[in-house]
Amino acid sequence: MTALMIQGCGSNVGKSLLVAGLCRAARRRGLSVAPFKPQNMSNNAAVTVDGGEIGRAQALQALACGLEPLTDMNPVLLKPETDTGAQVIVQGRRRATVRARDYAALKPELMASVLESFGRLRAAHELVIVEGAGSPAEVNLRRGDIANMGFARAADVPVILAGDIDRGGVIAQVVGTQAVLDPEDAAMVAGFLVNKFRGDPSLFDDGYRLIEARTGWRGFGVLPYFADAARLPAEDALDIGQGTRGGALKVACLALSRIANFDDLDPLKAEPAVSLTMVRAGQPIPGDCDLVILPGTKSTVGDLAFLRAQGWDIDLAAHVRRGGAVLGICGGYQMLGRVIADPDGIEGVAGETGGLGLLDVVTVMSAEKRLTRTSAIHAASGAAMEGYEIHIGRTEGPDRARPFAMVDGAPEGAVSADGRIMGSYLHGMFTGDAFRAAFLGGLGAASVAGYGQGVEAVLDALADHMEAHLDVAGLLALAR
Template identity: 50%
Template sequence: MTPKALMVQGTTSDAGKSTLVTALCRHYHRQGVSVAPFKPQNMALNSAVTLDGGEIGRAQAVQAAACGLPAHSDMNPVLLKPNTDTTAQVIIHGQVLQNQSAVQYHDYKKVAKQAVLESWQRLTARYQTVIVEGAGSPAEINLRAGDIANMGFAEAVDCPVILIADIDRGGVFAHIVGTLALLSASEQQRVIGFVINRFRGDIALLQPGLDWLESETGKPVLAVLPYLHDLYLEAEDALCSRHAVSSSKTAFTIVVPHLPSFSNHTDFDPLQLHPGVQVVFAKSPEHIDGADLVILPGSKSVRSDLARLKQQGWESFIHRHLRYGGKLLGICGGFQMLGSAIHDPHGLEGEPGSAEGLNLLTFETTLQTHKRLRQMSGFFAHQSVPVAGYEIHMGISQGPALNRPLFNLASEDDGAISLDNQVAGSYLHGLFDVPAACDALLNWAGYQQQHAVDFNALRESGIDRITDSWAEHCDFAKLDQALRQFYRQSDERTALSTALNDFSS
């Protein structure tokens, strides 16, 4: 049975919600179903630029690819990008609204809910099926009031829910039963079954627990998905180096300062997967023996990250690295740090003011209220090597260093490269996704071999792999039965509600 809509919620963060939604999207796409992904509210620093000029969570862009669709801002109508532990940039329908504190956003949820429902209505009108991803866990009872991310949304649109739990963490039965216990009666009825994720071992040893769980809850276990080793899918938020391939002492070493507001760390996934490269994420340079290339990453709060960079001793490390002939690359916020100054007159990323940059390239950056969101392509300056990526930034840079651009893009030049060829920067995220561009940048940094990973092919392989696993391990008879029961009860609820309304009028 093909559902009109189906939501995946997790017992914990990182239970596998994004992965399962991706698998479901590709599964229905394979069946010839017109399907789209949806996440009402996301909190993440990994984002993607959509064709309609919006910004959404990175996971929803991957899920769109699983559906054979370009990413659209309706697929993630509310995106929160943390500035600090208590504030975040609020993005509605792909566009920046403002910075809000946690308390301010809690009060704003009623307005955000309307944006969510507008996007939902557009998607459900256009596609046969919409697969929805929850956020965190529905058992976070302190956030229940005004919830638009989990059960609050599911209740509003009358959507069935699959609950997924990660057995690799331990305590999987407690996670499932405990989560159900914290739901209201109507929310419990909405859960049509469970998926247990990342199982290792003999399923026969797990079977008594599965039997108990179904008996205790009256709900089916729809699938037990195995732990898939060496699976690659872009992470939604948390920085992870589990995909790194090379740990050889002879590997080409790339050092990336791990700053507090590190954003779009998926930029580094192709490098972590590169067979000849070792990527080191370091919070301090104290234990770094050396580097072939240092990359300053994107940042959600450039001035505060720049201050932290200097406090931790990275500035002297970088100067020493350059004296010994090493190369330095800045991406987006990291590129802005390379200049002489960063100005934030409107206080977009903190208190209004200015900060001195690293003075490695002669330009200054001024943060402006309009965020530039666009997909770009072109070539390396004075070369025929193609490059493609996306821009997500609020800064406008000006200065003589920009007269030596790193890239010639379709509509304008981008970035800069120093006269001595040691320091370069660009506003483009996703620089290493195109194999030819990855090879060219590593060649500039001193790595002579051509071994870049075909990143898009690898992502497609990962999507197909998790979909094959779902197709193999899902009990589709149980799923179809659970969906039919849910929709039958939904029709009964609708009929009862209509009758009560008619009676009261």
């Protein structure tokens, strides 16, 4: 029935985490609460229970609420395909692919869908906690805005502004945001909070009071840096970090330019027996790694060219000659084949592109996107698997006779004759403890069970952290 919105002084100030923590805190108070983000931009999507896709952060926030993710939780999702264009997903389904300069003309049409989805959530729950996008200080984008103040005013939702002290200049962030906002937009702001403080928060007392005095806004606290955030699924590819060190099993993942659905890596990062390395542009694939992962991508053909430009195709060939294993997931699976055919130019220029040739399969792209949650059985071990598919294209060929998994008795994915090259369309496969243990065991590493329980524990710890340092009761009382 009521709602509260967290907006940020900039991108990556911690809005997603703040919303997740507030959702968990509200749930623990016995409230029926749901997350909402009018517009998100991310190639890390989640498949929803109602058969669409939303940003991965909203799926984590839904988990914090004890809910299954729904398309209404993120009615507009932008999935960048190039530096200047993105696929527009509306209420879980692809609407169009547009250039950035043309998206502004489309936004007014999207507000109706945003408000429709928000209305359904608001009617179904006692509280909806809304996450903004970027910053309302980007006033050059205010016309037709559906993500920040445009939404807040249309839906009459009070706003809390979050500043990030970790990157410096937080006083200017908050005071400056008020200075550039239209007075009617500024009137929607009910207060502010300061996020990611390192050290003794009392050292910022004077700065905190200065912000209150200059803005007239109520402060809701200074939140110390929450280090365990790294144990939660990342939404932004920039948040993947450099991986982990210490485990005997060395895994390298290629940081493709359009990497997508990289939450596949999160359970591996949590394994003490695994050392995970993100191989960045210009870096070679480590010669001592045991497994190389080719992750999902929003542009298979484009990222195949990117891969070759780094010389990773040569490194992969050497890795295979040394007896190393390779796992391609979704777009990475497509790259492992002999050919990627795109007769209709779905990803760009129509035609065929030679693959890496490590699997004897061929992929044909088509406009139809497969979006589904999937239960499967790992063919090599018999372990149960849970995952999701979110891809275009169909892959066939002789190596499909050796499937990676079985889905309802039908083969899924492909494996080379020696068993060392594996491809699958199943994202999220490592979340399940049984399969992850079986897969890592096949590579000679032991697994620690309880990944899902670990995420739940971090969400509880996040809520505790916020309760200890912020006026959470005051924040929730603002909702209307």
